[in-house]
Amino acid sequence: MVPLIGLLAGILLGVVLEPSVPQVLQPYLPIAIVAAMDALFGAFRAYLDGIFNDRVFVVSFISNVLIAAAIVYVGDQIGVGSQLSTGVVVVLGIRIFTNAAAIRRALFHA
Protein backbone atom coordinates (compact mmCIF):
# COMPACT_ATOMS: atom_id res chain seq x y z
CA MET A 1 0.00 0.00 0.00
CA VAL A 2 2.74 2.41 0.99
CA PRO A 3 4.65 2.09 -2.31
CA LEU A 4 1.48 2.44 -4.37
CA ILE A 5 0.46 5.62 -2.57
CA GLY A 6 4.02 6.90 -2.84
CA LEU A 7 4.10 6.17 -6.57
CA LEU A 8 0.83 7.98 -7.23
CA ALA A 9 1.85 10.90 -5.03
CA GLY A 10 5.15 11.10 -6.90
CA ILE A 11 3.44 11.16 -10.29
CA LEU A 12 1.06 13.85 -9.03
CA LEU A 13 3.93 15.89 -7.63
CA GLY A 14 5.84 15.64 -10.89
CA VAL A 15 2.83 16.65 -12.97
CA VAL A 16 1.80 19.51 -10.69
CA LEU A 17 5.21 20.99 -9.92
CA GLU A 18 6.79 20.23 -13.32
CA PRO A 19 10.34 20.57 -12.05
CA SER A 20 12.82 21.06 -14.87
CA VAL A 21 15.72 18.67 -14.98
CA PRO A 22 19.12 20.36 -15.27
CA GLN A 23 20.54 20.16 -18.79
CA VAL A 24 23.48 18.07 -17.53
CA LEU A 25 21.26 15.34 -16.13
CA GLN A 26 18.79 15.20 -19.01
CA PRO A 27 20.42 12.36 -21.00
CA TYR A 28 20.43 10.15 -17.91
CA LEU A 29 16.78 10.56 -16.92
CA PRO A 30 15.35 8.03 -19.44
CA ILE A 31 17.98 5.45 -18.47
CA ALA A 32 17.28 6.09 -14.79
CA ILE A 33 13.57 5.57 -15.45
CA VAL A 34 14.21 2.24 -17.18
CA ALA A 35 16.41 1.19 -14.25
CA ALA A 36 13.66 2.28 -11.85
CA MET A 37 11.12 0.22 -13.80
CA ASP A 38 13.42 -2.77 -13.57
CA ALA A 39 13.73 -2.30 -9.81
CA LEU A 40 9.95 -1.95 -9.51
CA PHE A 41 9.17 -5.12 -11.45
CA GLY A 42 11.87 -7.03 -9.61
CA ALA A 43 10.44 -5.85 -6.29
CA PHE A 44 6.92 -6.80 -7.26
CA ARG A 45 8.03 -10.24 -8.31
CA ALA A 46 9.97 -10.68 -5.08
CA TYR A 47 6.86 -9.57 -3.21
CA LEU A 48 4.80 -12.23 -4.99
CA ASP A 49 7.50 -14.78 -4.24
CA GLY A 50 7.24 -13.75 -0.62
CA ILE A 51 10.82 -12.65 -0.29
CA PHE A 52 10.35 -8.91 -0.64
CA ASN A 53 12.51 -6.81 1.59
CA ASP A 54 12.16 -3.05 1.62
CA ARG A 55 15.79 -2.44 2.43
CA VAL A 56 17.01 -4.55 -0.47
CA PHE A 57 14.55 -2.73 -2.70
CA VAL A 58 15.72 0.72 -1.70
CA VAL A 59 19.37 -0.18 -2.01
CA SER A 60 18.94 -2.04 -5.30
CA PHE A 61 16.89 0.79 -6.76
CA ILE A 62 19.41 3.47 -5.87
CA SER A 63 22.38 1.44 -7.00
CA ASN A 64 20.65 0.40 -10.26
CA VAL A 65 19.80 3.97 -11.17
CA LEU A 66 23.24 5.23 -10.25
CA ILE A 67 25.07 2.46 -12.09
CA ALA A 68 22.90 2.84 -15.20
CA ALA A 69 23.49 6.58 -15.22
CA ALA A 70 27.19 6.07 -14.56
CA ILE A 71 27.53 3.62 -17.44
CA VAL A 72 25.90 6.06 -19.81
CA TYR A 73 28.00 8.91 -18.42
CA VAL A 74 31.22 7.00 -18.96
CA GLY A 75 29.97 6.02 -22.42
CA ASP A 76 29.35 9.68 -23.21
CA GLN A 77 32.85 10.56 -22.14
CA ILE A 78 34.44 7.94 -24.39
CA GLY A 79 32.08 8.49 -27.29
CA VAL A 80 29.91 5.37 -27.15
CA GLY A 81 27.13 6.85 -25.00
CA SER A 82 24.22 5.99 -27.26
CA GLN A 83 25.46 2.44 -27.83
CA LEU A 84 25.95 1.87 -24.12
CA SER A 85 22.50 3.25 -23.30
CA THR A 86 21.09 0.88 -25.92
CA GLY A 87 22.93 -1.94 -24.16
CA VAL A 88 21.57 -0.90 -20.77
CA VAL A 89 18.04 -0.65 -22.14
CA VAL A 90 18.31 -4.09 -23.78
CA VAL A 91 19.59 -5.81 -20.63
CA LEU A 92 17.11 -4.10 -18.33
CA GLY A 93 14.34 -4.65 -20.89
CA ILE A 94 15.00 -8.40 -20.93
CA ARG A 95 14.87 -8.42 -17.14
CA ILE A 96 11.66 -6.42 -17.10
CA PHE A 97 10.03 -8.81 -19.55
CA THR A 98 11.16 -11.88 -17.63
CA ASN A 99 9.87 -10.41 -14.39
CA ALA A 100 6.60 -9.32 -15.98
CA ALA A 101 6.10 -12.87 -17.26
CA ALA A 102 6.79 -14.28 -13.79
CA ILE A 103 4.38 -11.77 -12.24
CA ARG A 104 1.74 -12.71 -14.76
CA ARG A 105 2.24 -16.40 -13.96
CA ALA A 106 2.01 -15.73 -10.22
CA LEU A 107 -1.08 -13.51 -10.49
CA PHE A 108 -3.14 -15.33 -13.08
CA HIS A 109 -1.55 -18.76 -13.01
CA ALA A 110 -1.36 -18.55 -16.77
Place this chain on the structure above:
Amino acid sequence: MTGRQPAGTGPRTRAYAVDASMDLLNQILRQPIDPDYARVAQQRVAPVVRPRWFSGRWGLAAVALLIGAMFAVGAAQTTRSAPALQTERTELIDRVQRAEQQQDALRIRIDGLNAQIGTLRGAALGDDGTATSLEDRIGSLEPVVGTVPVTGPGLVIVIDDAPSASADARDRVLDLDLQVLANGLWTAGAEAVAINGHRLSALTAIRSAGDAITVDYRSLTRPYRVEAIGDPRTLAARYAESSAGAWWSDLARNRRMGYEVNDVTGLTLPADPGLQLRFAEGNP
Protein backbone atom coordinates in the same frame (compact mmCIF):
# COMPACT_ATOMS: atom_id res chain seq x y z
CA MET B 1 6.20 -17.05 3.91
CA THR B 2 5.39 -19.32 1.00
CA GLY B 3 9.07 -19.68 0.25
CA ARG B 4 8.87 -20.51 -3.41
CA GLN B 5 12.50 -20.44 -4.46
CA PRO B 6 12.97 -18.43 -7.67
CA ALA B 7 14.85 -20.32 -10.30
CA GLY B 8 18.57 -19.87 -10.28
CA THR B 9 18.85 -17.84 -7.12
CA GLY B 10 19.98 -20.75 -5.02
CA PRO B 11 23.60 -21.50 -4.26
CA ARG B 12 25.74 -22.10 -7.32
CA THR B 13 26.25 -25.84 -7.30
CA ARG B 14 25.75 -26.51 -10.99
CA ALA B 15 28.54 -28.13 -12.94
CA TYR B 16 30.53 -25.88 -15.22
CA ALA B 17 28.24 -25.41 -18.22
CA VAL B 18 29.41 -25.84 -21.80
CA ASP B 19 28.21 -22.41 -22.80
CA ALA B 20 29.50 -20.73 -19.66
CA SER B 21 31.59 -18.25 -21.58
CA MET B 22 28.50 -17.02 -23.45
CA ASP B 23 26.35 -17.01 -20.38
CA LEU B 24 25.37 -13.36 -20.31
CA LEU B 25 21.84 -13.62 -21.69
CA ASN B 26 21.19 -16.86 -19.84
CA GLN B 27 22.18 -15.20 -16.63
CA ILE B 28 19.97 -12.21 -17.23
CA LEU B 29 17.07 -14.57 -17.82
CA ARG B 30 17.91 -16.82 -14.91
CA GLN B 31 18.50 -14.04 -12.40
CA PRO B 32 15.93 -11.40 -13.17
CA ILE B 33 15.46 -10.22 -9.60
CA ASP B 34 18.16 -9.01 -7.36
CA PRO B 35 19.83 -12.05 -5.74
CA ASP B 36 19.91 -10.09 -2.50
CA TYR B 37 16.21 -10.66 -2.02
CA ALA B 38 16.82 -14.39 -1.79
CA ARG B 39 19.87 -13.95 0.42
CA VAL B 40 18.06 -11.73 2.87
CA ALA B 41 15.08 -14.05 2.82
CA GLN B 42 17.35 -16.95 3.76
CA GLN B 43 18.87 -14.92 6.54
CA ARG B 44 15.45 -13.97 7.82
CA VAL B 45 15.57 -16.97 10.16
CA ALA B 46 18.14 -15.05 12.08
CA PRO B 47 17.05 -11.57 13.19
CA VAL B 48 17.82 -8.99 10.52
CA VAL B 49 20.37 -6.52 11.68
CA ARG B 50 19.06 -3.15 10.55
CA PRO B 51 20.92 0.10 11.01
CA ARG B 52 19.22 2.57 13.29
CA TRP B 53 18.93 5.30 10.62
CA PHE B 54 17.03 3.16 8.23
CA SER B 55 13.31 2.89 8.70
CA GLY B 56 12.07 0.55 5.97
CA ARG B 57 8.63 1.98 5.57
CA TRP B 58 9.74 5.57 5.08
CA GLY B 59 12.59 4.62 2.83
CA LEU B 60 10.19 2.64 0.70
CA ALA B 61 7.74 5.52 0.55
CA ALA B 62 10.49 7.95 -0.38
CA VAL B 63 11.79 5.73 -3.15
CA ALA B 64 8.28 5.14 -4.47
CA LEU B 65 7.73 8.89 -4.45
CA LEU B 66 10.99 9.40 -6.28
CA ILE B 67 10.13 6.80 -8.95
CA GLY B 68 6.71 8.34 -9.52
CA ALA B 69 8.20 11.79 -9.80
CA MET B 70 10.80 10.47 -12.25
CA PHE B 71 8.13 8.99 -14.49
CA ALA B 72 6.13 12.21 -14.48
CA VAL B 73 9.13 14.46 -15.03
CA GLY B 74 10.50 12.24 -17.78
CA ALA B 75 7.19 12.20 -19.62
CA ALA B 76 6.71 15.93 -19.15
CA GLN B 77 10.24 16.59 -20.39
CA THR B 78 9.70 14.61 -23.57
CA THR B 79 6.35 16.21 -24.37
CA ARG B 80 7.78 19.62 -23.66
CA SER B 81 10.84 19.17 -25.86
CA ALA B 82 8.83 17.82 -28.84
CA PRO B 83 7.40 21.20 -29.89
CA ALA B 84 10.80 22.76 -29.32
CA LEU B 85 12.32 20.31 -31.83
CA GLN B 86 9.54 21.12 -34.28
CA THR B 87 10.19 24.86 -33.93
CA GLU B 88 13.88 24.30 -34.46
CA ARG B 89 13.16 22.38 -37.63
CA THR B 90 10.82 24.99 -39.07
CA GLU B 91 13.33 27.67 -38.14
CA LEU B 92 16.05 25.83 -40.05
CA ILE B 93 13.77 25.42 -43.07
CA ASP B 94 12.98 29.14 -42.86
CA ARG B 95 16.64 29.99 -42.80
CA VAL B 96 17.36 27.79 -45.81
CA GLN B 97 14.53 29.40 -47.73
CA ARG B 98 15.65 32.89 -46.77
CA ALA B 99 19.20 32.08 -47.90
CA GLU B 100 17.87 30.80 -51.21
CA GLN B 101 15.82 33.94 -51.72
CA GLN B 102 18.86 36.03 -50.97
CA GLN B 103 20.87 34.01 -53.45
CA ASP B 104 18.24 34.59 -56.12
CA ALA B 105 18.24 38.33 -55.38
CA LEU B 106 22.02 38.39 -55.63
CA ARG B 107 21.89 36.57 -58.95
CA ILE B 108 19.47 39.13 -60.30
CA ARG B 109 21.80 41.86 -59.10
CA ILE B 110 24.72 40.13 -60.87
CA ASP B 111 22.73 40.15 -64.10
CA GLY B 112 22.02 43.87 -63.70
CA LEU B 113 25.63 44.68 -62.93
CA ASN B 114 26.83 42.62 -65.89
CA ALA B 115 24.55 44.57 -68.19
CA GLN B 116 25.94 47.77 -66.69
CA ILE B 117 29.50 46.55 -67.29
CA GLY B 118 28.57 45.90 -70.90
CA THR B 119 27.29 49.44 -71.42
CA LEU B 120 30.26 50.97 -69.64
CA ARG B 121 32.63 48.89 -71.72
CA GLY B 122 30.90 50.02 -74.88
CA ALA B 123 31.24 53.65 -73.79
CA ALA B 124 34.89 53.22 -72.82
CA LEU B 125 35.84 51.55 -76.09
CA GLY B 126 34.57 54.46 -78.10
CA ASP B 127 33.65 53.95 -81.75
CA ASP B 128 36.81 53.74 -83.83
CA GLY B 129 37.72 50.75 -85.98
CA THR B 130 39.54 48.67 -83.35
CA ALA B 131 36.72 49.23 -80.89
CA THR B 132 34.11 48.01 -83.35
CA SER B 133 36.08 44.89 -84.19
CA LEU B 134 36.62 44.24 -80.48
CA GLU B 135 32.94 44.68 -79.79
CA ASP B 136 32.11 42.32 -82.62
CA ARG B 137 34.43 39.74 -81.13
CA ILE B 138 32.93 40.21 -77.69
CA GLY B 139 29.44 39.97 -79.16
CA SER B 140 30.20 36.70 -80.90
CA LEU B 141 32.00 35.19 -77.90
CA GLU B 142 29.54 36.17 -75.17
CA PRO B 143 26.72 33.79 -76.14
CA VAL B 144 29.14 30.89 -76.50
CA VAL B 145 30.81 31.54 -73.16
CA GLY B 146 27.50 31.98 -71.43
CA THR B 147 27.69 35.47 -70.00
CA VAL B 148 24.55 36.73 -71.74
CA PRO B 149 21.08 35.25 -72.06
CA VAL B 150 20.38 33.73 -75.47
CA THR B 151 17.24 33.02 -77.48
CA GLY B 152 16.73 30.72 -80.40
CA PRO B 153 15.41 27.42 -81.70
CA GLY B 154 16.65 24.18 -80.28
CA LEU B 155 15.96 20.94 -78.45
CA VAL B 156 14.25 20.27 -75.15
CA ILE B 157 15.08 16.92 -73.59
CA VAL B 158 13.17 15.91 -70.49
CA ILE B 159 14.63 13.01 -68.56
CA ASP B 160 13.48 11.40 -65.35
CA ASP B 161 14.13 8.45 -63.04
CA ALA B 162 12.47 5.18 -63.97
CA PRO B 163 9.25 4.41 -62.06
CA SER B 164 11.12 1.58 -60.30
CA ALA B 165 13.87 3.93 -59.08
CA SER B 166 12.93 3.61 -55.43
CA ALA B 167 13.50 -0.14 -55.61
CA ASP B 168 16.66 -0.18 -57.70
CA ALA B 169 19.26 2.57 -57.47
CA ARG B 170 20.44 1.70 -60.98
CA ASP B 171 17.15 3.06 -62.35
CA ARG B 172 17.93 6.57 -61.18
CA VAL B 173 19.41 9.31 -63.30
CA LEU B 174 23.03 9.83 -62.26
CA ASP B 175 25.24 12.86 -62.60
CA LEU B 176 27.19 10.86 -65.18
CA ASP B 177 24.05 10.48 -67.32
CA LEU B 178 23.51 14.24 -67.30
CA GLN B 179 27.18 14.85 -68.08
CA VAL B 180 27.00 12.48 -71.04
CA LEU B 181 23.84 14.19 -72.26
CA ALA B 182 25.33 17.69 -71.98
CA ASN B 183 28.56 16.64 -73.69
CA GLY B 184 26.54 14.96 -76.45
CA LEU B 185 24.63 18.17 -77.04
CA TRP B 186 27.88 20.17 -77.26
CA THR B 187 29.24 17.64 -79.77
CA ALA B 188 26.05 17.87 -81.78
CA GLY B 189 26.66 21.58 -82.23
CA ALA B 190 24.64 23.15 -79.46
CA GLU B 191 25.57 26.76 -78.83
CA ALA B 192 24.04 27.02 -75.37
CA VAL B 193 22.83 24.37 -72.94
CA ALA B 194 20.87 24.73 -69.70
CA ILE B 195 19.68 22.14 -67.20
CA ASN B 196 16.57 23.05 -65.22
CA GLY B 197 17.22 26.70 -66.02
CA HIS B 198 20.90 26.63 -65.02
CA ARG B 199 23.04 27.65 -67.96
CA LEU B 200 26.08 25.49 -68.52
CA SER B 201 29.41 27.16 -69.12
CA ALA B 202 32.94 25.89 -69.29
CA LEU B 203 33.10 26.22 -65.50
CA THR B 204 29.86 24.46 -64.63
CA ALA B 205 30.14 21.26 -62.64
CA ILE B 206 27.47 18.57 -62.87
CA ARG B 207 27.92 16.45 -59.79
CA SER B 208 25.89 14.48 -57.34
CA ALA B 209 25.84 15.61 -53.73
CA GLY B 210 24.00 13.34 -51.36
CA ASP B 211 20.78 12.28 -53.04
CA ALA B 212 20.57 15.13 -55.51
CA ILE B 213 22.39 16.12 -58.66
CA THR B 214 23.82 19.60 -58.50
CA VAL B 215 24.52 21.95 -61.35
CA ASP B 216 26.59 24.97 -60.44
CA TYR B 217 26.32 23.76 -56.82
CA ARG B 218 22.55 24.17 -56.82
CA SER B 219 20.63 20.96 -56.36
CA LEU B 220 18.10 19.93 -58.96
CA THR B 221 14.77 18.27 -58.50
CA ARG B 222 13.61 15.73 -61.03
CA PRO B 223 12.43 15.64 -63.77
CA TYR B 224 15.49 17.14 -65.42
CA ARG B 225 14.79 19.48 -68.32
CA VAL B 226 17.77 19.97 -70.59
CA GLU B 227 17.47 22.78 -73.11
CA ALA B 228 19.91 23.31 -75.95
CA ILE B 229 20.00 26.03 -78.57
CA GLY B 230 21.55 25.17 -81.91
CA ASP B 231 20.99 24.84 -85.61
CA PRO B 232 17.41 23.51 -85.87
CA ARG B 233 18.19 21.59 -89.06
CA THR B 234 21.08 19.54 -87.75
CA LEU B 235 21.03 19.60 -83.94
CA ALA B 236 18.44 16.86 -83.36
CA ALA B 237 19.84 14.52 -85.99
CA ARG B 238 23.47 14.95 -84.94
CA TYR B 239 22.50 14.47 -81.29
CA ALA B 240 20.62 11.25 -82.09
CA GLU B 241 23.69 9.92 -83.90
CA SER B 242 26.09 10.84 -81.12
CA SER B 243 27.22 8.45 -78.42
CA ALA B 244 25.09 10.40 -75.94
CA GLY B 245 22.00 9.71 -78.02
CA ALA B 246 22.85 6.02 -78.06
CA TRP B 247 23.55 6.09 -74.29
CA TRP B 248 20.22 7.66 -73.52
CA SER B 249 18.07 5.60 -75.86
CA ASP B 250 19.68 2.58 -74.22
CA LEU B 251 18.80 3.90 -70.75
CA ALA B 252 15.26 4.64 -71.87
CA ARG B 253 14.78 1.21 -73.43
CA ASN B 254 16.52 -1.02 -70.88
CA ARG B 255 16.03 0.93 -67.66
CA ARG B 256 12.68 2.54 -68.53
CA MET B 257 13.91 6.01 -67.59
CA GLY B 258 11.82 8.93 -68.75
CA TYR B 259 13.33 10.35 -71.97
CA GLU B 260 11.60 12.79 -74.28
CA VAL B 261 13.21 14.81 -77.06
CA ASN B 262 11.30 17.72 -78.60
CA ASP B 263 12.11 20.40 -81.15
CA VAL B 264 11.25 23.87 -79.89
CA THR B 265 11.41 27.10 -81.86
CA GLY B 266 11.68 29.79 -79.21
CA LEU B 267 13.97 28.90 -76.32
CA THR B 268 15.42 31.45 -73.93
CA LEU B 269 18.37 30.45 -71.79
CA PRO B 270 19.58 32.70 -68.96
CA ALA B 271 23.16 33.77 -68.49
CA ASP B 272 25.41 31.84 -66.14
CA PRO B 273 25.74 34.14 -63.13
CA GLY B 274 28.76 32.23 -61.87
CA LEU B 275 31.06 33.67 -64.52
CA GLN B 276 33.26 36.53 -63.56
CA LEU B 277 35.96 38.61 -65.09
CA ARG B 278 39.27 37.01 -64.13
CA PHE B 279 41.74 38.84 -66.33
CA ALA B 280 41.67 42.38 -67.66
CA GLU B 281 44.22 44.58 -69.32
CA GLY B 282 44.24 48.34 -69.68
CA ASN B 283 44.46 49.74 -73.22
CA PRO B 284 47.70 51.72 -73.44
